[in-house]
Amino acid sequence: MINNLIIVESPAKAKTIEKFLGKDYHVSSSMGHIRDLEKKDFGIDIKDNFKPRYIVPEDKKKIVSELKKLVGESKTVWLASDEDREGEAIAWHLSEVLKLDSSRTRRIVFHEITKEAILDAIKNYRTIDHNLVDAQQARRILDRIVGFEISPILWRKIKPSLSAGRVQSVAVRLIVEREREINDFVSTSSFKITGRFIVKDKNGKISELEAELSKKFATKKEALDFLNKCAKAKFTIKDISTKPSKKSPSPPFTTSTLQQEASRKLGYSVSQTMMIAQKLYESGKITYMRTDSVNLSQLALNSASKIITSEFGKDYLNIKAYKTKTKGAQEAHEAIRPTYLDKDTIQGNNSEKKLYELIWKRTIASQMSDAQLEKTSITIDISGSEERFIASGEVLKFDGFLKVYFESTDDEQEDEKQGLLPPLNIGELLQYKTIDAVERFTHYPPRYTEASLVRKLEELGIGRPSTYAPTISTIQNRGYVLKTDKAGKARDYTVLNLTNEKVTESKKSELYGSEKSKLFPDNIGMIVNDFLVEYFTEILDYNFTANVEKEFDEIASGNRNWTEMISGFYKKFHPTVESTLKKSEPNKGERILGKDPATGKPVIVKMGRYGAVAQIGENATDEKSEKPRFASLRKGQNLESITLEEALELFKLPRSLGMFEEAEMVVGIGKFGPYVRHKSAFYSLKKGVDDPYLIESDRAIELIREKREIEKNKVIKEYKEEPGLKVLNGRWGPYISFNKENYKIPKNVDPAALKLEDCMNIIKNSSDKKKPKKK
DNA sequence: CAGTGAGCGAGCTTCCGCTTGACTT
Numbered sequence: 001m002i003n004n005l006i007i008v009e010s011p012a013k014a015k016t017i018e019k020f021l022g023k024d025y026h027v028s029s030s031m032g033h034i035r036d037l038e039k040k041d042f043g044i045d046i047k048d049n050f051k052p053r054y055i056v057p058e059d060k061k062k063i064v065s066e067l068k069k070l071v072g073e074s075k076t077v078w079l080a081s082d083e084d085r086e087g088e089a090i091a092w093h094l095s096e097v098l099k100l101d102s103s104r105t106r107r108i109v110f111h112e113i114t115k116e117a118i119l120d121a122i123k124n125y126r127t128i129d130h131n132l133v134d135a136q137q138a139r140r141i142l143d144r145i146v147g148f149e150i151s152p153i154l155w156r157k158i159k160p161s162l163s164a165g166r167v168q169s170v171a172v173r174l175i176v177e178r179e180r181e182i183n184d185f186v187s188t189s190s191f192k193i194t195g196r197f198i199v200k201d202k203n204g205k206i207s208e209l210e211a212e213l214s215k216k217f218a219t220k221k222e223a224l225d226f227l228n229k230c231a232k233a234k235f236t237i238k239d240i241s242t243k244p245s246k247k248s249p250s251p252p253f254t255t256s257t258l259q260q261e262a263s264r265k266l267g268y269s270v271s272q273t274m275m276i277a278q279k280l281y282e283s284g285k286i287t288y289m290r291t292d293s294v295n296l297s298q299l300a301l302n303s304a305s306k307i308i309t310s311e312f313g314k315d316y317l318n319i320k321a322y323k324t325k326t327k328g329a330q331e332a333h334e335a336i337r338p339t340y341l342d343k344d345t346i347q348g349n350n351s352e353k354k355l356y357e358l359i360w361k362r363t364i365a366s367q368m369s370d371a372q373l374e375k376t377s378i379t380i381d382i383s384g385s386e387e388r389f390i391a392s393g394e395v396l397k398f399d400g401f402l403k404v405y406f407e408s409t410d411d412e413q414e415d416e417k418q419g420l421l422p423p424l425n426i427g428e429l430l431q432y433k434t435i436d437a438v439e440r441f442t443h444y445p446p447r448y449t450e451a452s453l454v455r456k457l458e459e460l461g462i463g464r465p466s467t468y469a470p471t472i473s474t475i476q477n478r479g480y481v482l483k484t485d486k487a488g489k490a491r492d493y494t495v496l497n498l499t500n501e502k503v504t505e506s507k508k509s510e511l512y513g514s515e516k517s518k519l520f521p522d523n524i525g526m527i528v529n530d531f532l533v534e535y536f537t538e539i540l541d542y543n544f545t546a547n548v549e550k551e552f553d554e555i556a557s558g559n560r561n562w563t564e565m566i567s568g569f570y571k572k573f574h575p576t577v578e579s580t581l582k583k584s585e586p587n588k589g590e591r592i593l594g595k596d597p598a599t600g601k602p603v604i605v606k607m608g609r610y611g612a613v614a615q616i617g618e619n620a621t622d623e624k625s626e627k628p629r630f631a632s633l634r635k636g637q638n639l640e641s642i643t644l645e646e647a648l649e650l651f652k653l654p655r656s657l658g659m660f661e662e663a664e665m666v667v668g669i670g671k672f673g674p675y676v677r678h679k680s681a682f683y684s685l686k687k688g689v690d691d692p693y694l695i696e697s698d699r700a701i702e703l704i705r706e707k708r709e710i711e712k713n714k715v716i717k718e719y720k721e722e723p724g725l726k727v728l729n730g731r732w733g734p735y736i737s738f739n740k741e742n743y744k745i746p747k748n749v750d751p752a753a754l755k756l757e758d759c760m761n762i763i764k765n766s767s768d769k770k771k772p773k774k775k
Numbered sequence: 776c777a778g779t780g781a782g783c784g785a786g787c788t789t790c791c792g793c794t795t796g797a798c799t800t
Contacts, residue, residue, distance in 0.1 A: 009794065010794065012795095029795095030793085032794030032795080081793085085792095087793080089793090143791045145790085147789055147790020151788075151789035155787095155788065161788045161789080162788085163789045165791070167791065167792095282795090290794090463791085463792090464792060465792095466792055467791065467792055467793095470792090609779090632779095668778085670776080673777090675777065677777080682777060
């Protein structure tokens with residue numbers, strides 16, 4: 001018999017809690033939700049006042065039956081799911097599915113996993129808050145209605161298997177609109193003036209002072225005029241001012257800020273970060289990684305206080321509580337922090353270590369003092385001109401938290417600041433060494449990275465810590481959005497230089513606009529987005545989630561009935577679904593780019609059955625008329641921005657490279673990039689080395705021979721008796737291939753020594769475990 | 776799984792938010 005059964009959401013949490021409590025308690029976990037709306041037939045009886053049809057999904061049946069068994073053996077059941085809307089619903093579903101008797105069921109909540117917090121929670125038990133549960137049901141049902149009524153419209157009007165939803169569709173919209181901002185952006189240039197002045201100190205020691213003109217000039221002529229004016233001008237120190245300033249540490253990590261910093265500092269994708277954090281959490285090294293709270297437990301604060309004092313001294317200590325600014329934050333957990341702050345490093349693989357150290361530094365820094373700075377600004381007058389040069393410098397007086405942590409920014413081109421400025425006096429005359437006027441261009445707004453998209457979504461209150469990573473994956477899996485790099489372009493700019501009273505002009509070249517791992521909308525994403533924005537304007541509104549959240553809050557506080565709220569929404573929403581099905585036609589994005597110079601026929605781009613396509617010539621009207629030529633657009637090329645030249649390029653491939661071994665070699669670009677085809681085999685071109693438009697036959701033959709060499713070494717063993725069986729060398733080392741299925745070879749086995757029956761044994765042993773493959 | 780671009784039709788796809796497996800060809 002178990003006296004007390006505590007049910008929490010996560011098994012790692014269960015393990016930790018069990019350690020705190022005595023033998024009287026058994027702690028088990030539900031692994032999140034145990035029930036959900038049925039997937040087939042919508043799962044909601046609209047006519048029966050939106051009655052939800054809940055089922056236990058296949059993968060949760062085992063957990064439920066285990067919990068049922070435990071409940072049968074227990075005196076008191078404590079439902080300890082998280083203290084938020086979803087957690088309350090989990091507690092309620094548990095009580096329903098496990099048929100818990102209210103007389104021996106208690107609901108408890110705690111925000112920190114400490115013995116005190118748990119014992120305190122147990123003392124202050126309550127019953128399930130049904131208003132909060134209803135708010136969750138409203139949220140769940142609204143999302144189901146939106147997702148399952150709009151998605152089928154997309155299947156019929158645009159393409160099968162597409163999807164729409166309250167969160168993902170807005171995420172795509174952000175990316176599409178940013179792309180259009182970039183396409184519409186017109187870069188302008190102006191001239192930035194920088195002067196270098198010679199400064200002599202009392203001992204005759206010479207140093208330099210760099211100063212910037214407060215004004216930029218729009219044209220080269222204005223810049224030139226100014227430099228000419230400077231040639232013989234006098235430069236006088238007009239003013240020197242010194243101001244103290246400070247920098248404060250950032251709050252401890254939440255899911256979203258961890259994803260952003262891990263992306264900026266360590267280059268991890270959002271899902272990589274979450275997978276590594278999960279490992280750290282499961283091995284007890286950090287607190288829970290899906291959280292929107294910046295709060296640290298008293299225990300953590302005490303520990304931070306001790307460490308900072310002993311490592312850095314009392315001056316560095318500044319214990320404080322941070323408040324969340326995030327819209328709709330539910331704060332059921334602590335911030336993400338090391339479980340044991342006295343460990344500044346851990347055992348584990350490299351990426352785990354790096355992420356842990358990042359978390360450790362951020363947590364410690366959050367409880368350290370502000371950095372104290374001194375900013376100096378020197379104003380320099382120019383005789384015969386209204387303009388002024390300003391030299392500014394920044395000196396760190398006290399490093400404070402910067403001793404351990406410096407937060408990065410997304411800003412790619414940050415100005416470097418000068419440090420200490422040379423000692424100068426007001427009225428002092430300065431001699432210039434050089435004065436430059438450099439042409440600078442305005443830059444379009446940056447494309448989103450995975451992490452900066454998460455930050456934007458969080459800012460809008462859309463999505464939750466547990467869904468950021470999956471949402472980012474979904475919009476990529478649907479083909480709406482593409483994560484890729486973009487090569488920079490070269491651009492000339494003008495530099496005017498004044499030295500020794502003479503101005504010279506020169507041209508320089510720079511690379512601009514190169515981007516790494518940025519999110520680009522694909523054509524289908526743009527078409528779906530435009531369709532949704534046109535017909536489902538309200539759902540696609542950036543404030544839609546914030547608006548419905550207000551209504552969920554009213555339900556949670558007991559001031560509103562959930563079915564009334566949903567019914568109100570449905571009355572407006574469903575007629576839109578009906579009318580959209582009837583009248584709407586998606587825009588195929590068709591554009592006429594111009595005429596093909598070779599044939600004079602029109603060049604068109606549009607969305608075809610297999611994706612975006614360019615076409616030369618009109619569609620055939622009858623059997624005799626000539627058929628148009630087609631070429632697929634490449635990844636990252638948009639229907640609305642592709643130029644005639646780029647479209648014509650597409651028709652240059654595939655092209656023949658001549659004969660080799662009595663067969664033609666053809667170069668083209670396929671799904672996996674550029675390739676050479678020869679005798680119906682494909683040979684990939686080397687990324688960054690070969691260009692499909694330029695490659696010649698010699699190099700193609702080289703590639704073919706290279707791959708053949710690898711193929712030759714691929715086969716370790718073959719068996720006469722079993723032609724379908726081979727031992728092969730693969731990307732991950734040796735493996736067994738049998739009738740197109742692959743099998744792992746156990747570690748301690750020498751692959752070259754495998755006999756036929758050994759292979760068969762390995763195959764037999766692993767075949768039981770084989771699960772249906774996912775796409 | 777790299778080429779295609781006719782047309783028909785059955786059966787399928789899809790949401791968000793909790794959680795962790797099982798799995799790398």
